[in-house]
Amino acid sequence: MTDSAKPTLLVVDGHSLAYRAFFALPVDNFTTKDGQHTNGIYGFLSMFVNLVKAEQPTHLAVAFDTSRHSFRTDQYAEYKANRSESPAEFKGQIPLLQECLAAMNVPVLTQEGIEADDILATLATQGAAQGFDVLVCSGDRDTIQLVTDDVTLLYPSVQGVSQLKRYTPDAVVEKYGLPPANYPDIAALVGETSDNLPGVPKVGEKTAVKWITQWGSLDALLDNADKITGVVGGNLREHLDDVRRNRSLNALLRDVDLGIGPADLAVQPIDAQAVRDIFARLEFRTLLPRVFDAVGVDAETAAASAAPAVAAPVPTELDAPGLTAWLAAAGETEVAVTVTIDGGMPARIGLATADAAVESRWSEETAAALGPWLESESPKVLADAKPQVKALRRAGVRLRGLVFDPILAGWLLRPSFPDKRLGDLVDRYLDEKLPEADPTQLVPETEGATPGQLSWYILRVTEAMRGELPASVAAVLSDIELPTLDTLADMELAGVAVSHEKLSGFSAELGARADAVAQLAYAEIGREVNLGSPKQLQEVLFEQLELPKTRKTKTGYSTDAAVLADLQESNPHPFLDLLLQHREATKLRQIIESLDTAIGNDRAIGADGRIHTTYVQTGSQTGRLSSTDPNLQNIPIRNEESRRIRAAFEVGEGYDTLLTADYSQIEMRIMAHLSGDAGLIEAFNSGEDLHRFVGARVFGVDPADVTPAMRTKVKAMSYGLVYGLSAFGLSKQLRIEQSEAKLLMTEYFARFGAVRDYLRSSVAQARIDGYTETIFGRRRPFPDLASPNRVLRENAERAALNAPIQGSAADIMKIALFRIHDELRRRELRSRILLQIHDELVVEVAPGEWDAVEQIVHDRMGDAAELSVPLDVQIGRGENWDVAGH
DNA sequence: ATCACCACGTA
DNA sequence: CGTACGTGGTGATA
CATH class of the missing domain: 1.20.1060.10 (Taq DNA Polymerase; Chain T, domain 4)
Structure with missing residues (x-):
């Protein structure tokens, strides 16, 4: 039992316990959708949180080996040489486990050339001397030697890592018949197979204990080895050197210079947001509350643990004259706006500046007071602005001056796990808890934030986020995403007949x-x-x-x-x-x-009679839009029959015709631009059909002599390139031999070598930077490029290769989208954009506007970006989408 | 009810 | 063993 007045130091051997967990838990149940194995991480953390909860240490550290090489292998090259290489599935888990521990603010200790157990021994020795109750948790039996009245060993039983046996001095004596300090003597005599340290033949624990008890110490025994009778005596005399070597190697170092001591290891509050992030990445769900529970923080309040929250101001309820006066006082300062929506229409509106919040019910009078300001260029910040912009438009107000949307900014910063709600951003960037009403309670204990308070939080989150936005990403937000948001709101409102x-x-x-x-x-x-x-x-x-x-x-x-x-x-x-x-x-x-x-x-x-999809602006990791409820970006087209569905998408009443416009081969053009490949650039400038041109080069024939089979092959190859296609994949798709696919690739790259160089260097750069970037500066992080797990790493490589290409195409289309939208409005045309399908737009054209609209769409798509190859735009026209799409 | 999985539609 | 999405059915869980 520990003395409650004394501080408790818990030191853990991370590597050995994670390794045991790795073999104890079925890997199939612990694999992320990407293929990252997590059984060792999960098993270790599960054991670890139980341990922390049960023991309530005041000081804490986890030690890891750095590599197989250590001072022991220097002394004896065969040390642990019998151990097979640890499986690749396990190796990759250690850095991730260390990330988890870092997020939990648990010190991770490693020392080059020193094993984890030496770190434990050093800390245990120092801790005991400094008045700590020390708990050592390790899967290595050599740590038994550390046990004293002040140092208890927690050793995993054979059943698994969650069952820990407590070794006090008494428990060691009971199990081994000798006090802990003599355990290494026994081990030296018996040998340790797992460390590749052979002992004295025929000598087991029984004999070793008998000898040590008889002679008092190992030295005394070895000095008197000639007095031991029988076969074992002879064996001992023949293996004296082995025993001395074993004893030397199994002595743990107690004086490693760690640079820190037990007193520096006081338990720190966890970084709740960081824990959430890494657990989300590892797809741990049930572990999160257990971690918060173990450290004495419940999951709901964990985010608020670190910084004392500043209380939100109590908003003043204003009437129309009050709003007018307040806005006049605010002048040109940035104001956060929150519009609550009921039945698609504005219900309440809350406004906040840095030090004041006001709110009001939406009515004819307040709308009249707010309208001119909402429609002015006065800077405004809204979180998840699109639905609010739509509601305002339904009420006849066109919001302008939107300069920031923290939801969009959060997605640009972390497109893989976007924070979906304002509360998530308040957690992450303010380390506070957004007051939210409990939806399960009829009369909630905590009131949800009011629109004015929400606006106040939005402004503070915005300020925090601006500090973290790289300039190029901030430019993507203001120059691409916000104008796109405005356009999408109109497209969704318009719907398609x-x-x-x-x-x-x-x-x-x-x-x-x-x-x-x-x-x-x-x-x-x-x-x-x-x-x-x-x-x-x-x-x-x-x-x-x-x-x-x-x-x-x-x-x-x-x-x-x-x-x-x-x-x-x-x-x-x-x-x-x-x-x-x-x-x-x-x-x-x-x-x-x-x-x-x-x-x-x-x-x-x-x-x-129209379908109003919702475009999810944060719906992809590359910068593309996605479409839901319903998804209008995957309407069939491939065969004749399915086109009948497209034929049901018609021009609406009061309009004349549908216009479709699509970029032809935009991704290959971006590839040509980014790679600077002279051949590919020439292909696009020649006006020749791309695949015919490429086919002629690859197969060494005249363009006129490129057969349909040749064209199919180079076309598949060209498209596949953008996705990181392999010879295997190409052969499968074209149903040709792998050798032929390989030859095709060789020939292709012989003619278009700069393409390969570009693709390689772009992945290499991403590995250095940790992210990819589009032409316009949109970033996408790729942590898995550094993974030792081959499947995971290669998946990341293909995605990283594709991201700048797909992402740049998405950027270009967005730029064209809002420029067309803006120009149609500026010229007061009634025609309007209805749909965006990645590289295609569908526009509803009003009577008499065809020529102007065709010109605008064609030109704005064509000049959306200045590449080293032209952007080719195909326009179609018809009364329904099927006809227009031909 | 909620989830994972399969299958399949688009660019 | 080719990227990026969303939807709906089934069948297993709660």
């Missing part, structure tokens, strides 16, 4: 076909199964029909379309084709149904 009649007719047709095909399929196999269930299909295909097993998935064997097509080729069966037909019909029908229910589904607008 979709014909319910066309859709419902087609849906019924497909439904009837799906049913008929299903009946035929059932007949083929003699029973009814759920054709939508991969699990049931596996039974049919691989058990009943005994078709060859296909690509493995996590839960069995794949039944996807590519696999079924392969099966149809090798083992033709009518069921396969029927299944494919059924899949196609049901998939199309499902898309149609979801579109149909989305028509006029926007509560705020009512049924207007």
Whole structure:
């Protein structure tokens, strides 16, 4: 039992315990979606938080080995030489575990040439001398020698890392028959297989203890070795040097110069935000509350632990004249604005400057007082501005002067785990807790922040974030994202007209076909199964029909379309084709149904015969938009039948026609620009079809002699390049031998070598910087480029190779998007942008405006960026999206 | 109800 | 063993 008056020092051998956890926990249950194994990290942290909670140490450190090399291997090259290389799946976990500990503000100690246990021994010795109760936690038996009245060893049992056995001096005597200080003597005689230290043959623990007890010490025993009788006596005499060597090596260093001592290891409050971040990356969910619990902070208040929160001002409720006066006083200072929304319309509005907050109900009078200021260039900050901008527009107010949106800024800073709510940003950048009402309570204990208070927080978060925004990222925010936000609000409000009649007719047709095909399929196999269930299909295909097993998935064997097509080729069966037909019909029908229910589904607008998607501006890691509710960026186009869906997207009433505009090969053009490859640049400047031009070069023929097969091959190669395609992937896609794919790549790079050089150097630069950058300065971090896990690292390499290309294309499209929007408005044209599908725009053109609109769209897309190759824009026109898209 | 997984639509 | 997304069904969990 520890004396509660004494401070408690807990020192842990991180490496050995994580290694035990690695083997104790099934790796399959502890792997992130990217493929990072986390079982060792999880097991260690799980044990560690239990330990901290149970022991309540006042001082704490975790030690790690630096490498296999140490002063012991210098003395004896065979030391631990029998140990096999630790698995790669484990190695990669140590740096991540150290990151977790750093986030928890737990000191991580390492020393070149010194093993973790020597660090433990040094700290334990110093701690005991300085009046600490010391707890040593290690999986290495040599640490038994450290046990004294002041030092207790916690040793993992064979059952697992969570069961720790306490070794006090009494417990050591009970188990080994000798006091802790003599344990190394026994170990030296017996030997330690795991350290590759052979002992005296035929001498086990029993004999060793007997000898030491008899002679009092190892030295005395060795001095009197000639007095030992029998075979073991002879063995001892023959292995005296081994025993001396073992004893020398198993003595832990107690005087390592660590530069710090036990007193420097006082337990620190954890960095709750950092813990959340690293746990999110490792996909640990249940561990988070346990960590907060162990350190005495509950998860909800953890964020507020460090800094004392400044109380938000109590906002003053103002009427219309009050608002006018307040705004006049605010002048041109930056004001944060929060609009609450009810039924799509503004309900309340809160305004804040650095030292004051006011708010008001939205009414005709207050709107009239606020309108001119909201529509002025006076600088404003809104968090997640788009829905608020939309609500204001519905109320007839066009917000201008938006200079910052912390949600967008947060996404630009960390696109992989964007903070979605203001509360997340308050946690991260202010280290405070945003007051939020508990939605589960009818009468919440804590009131949620009011709009005025929210605005006050927004302003403070903004100030904190500006300090962290690199200039190039700040420029992306103000020059690209904020103007885009404004445009997207109008696009979402406009919506796109979709014909319910066309859709419902087609849906019924497909439904009837799906049913008929299903009946035929059932007949083929003699029973009814759920054709939508991969699990049931596996039974049919691989058990009943005994078709060859296909690509493995996590839960069995794949039944996807590519696999079924392969099966149809090798083992033709009518069921396969029927299944494919059924899949196609049901998939199309499902898309149609979801579109149909989305028509006029926007509560705020009512049924207007149009679909209003939501563009998620923070929806990608590369800078692209995403589209939800419904997703209008994945409407089918590939085959004739699916185009009937596009035909249902029509020009709306009061408008004349739809215009589609798309960039042709924008990513390859960006590649040409970034790589500066003379051949590729020439290809785009020549006016020749890109793939024909490239094909001619690669195959050494005239452009006119490039066959369709050649064109297909170089086209696949060109597109694949942007994604980091391998020879294996290329051969699979083109269904050619790997050797041929390899040859194709060789020939391609022989002609377009600068492309390869660029791709390589861009990944290399990302490895140095830790992030990639688009032409316009948008960044994307890639921590996994440094991972020792090959799969993880190579995935990161491909994504890093793609990010500047896809991201630059997204930047260019956004620039074109808002410039078109702005010019249409400036010239007071009624025509409006409806949709953005990454490299395509759909515009609704008002009567008499075609020529002007076509010109604007073409030119603004064409001159959105100045590259070393032209940006080619294809324009289409028609009464519906299908026709216009041709 | 919520989650993971599979499958599949787009650029 | 090619990047970036969102949706919907199934089947296993709670």
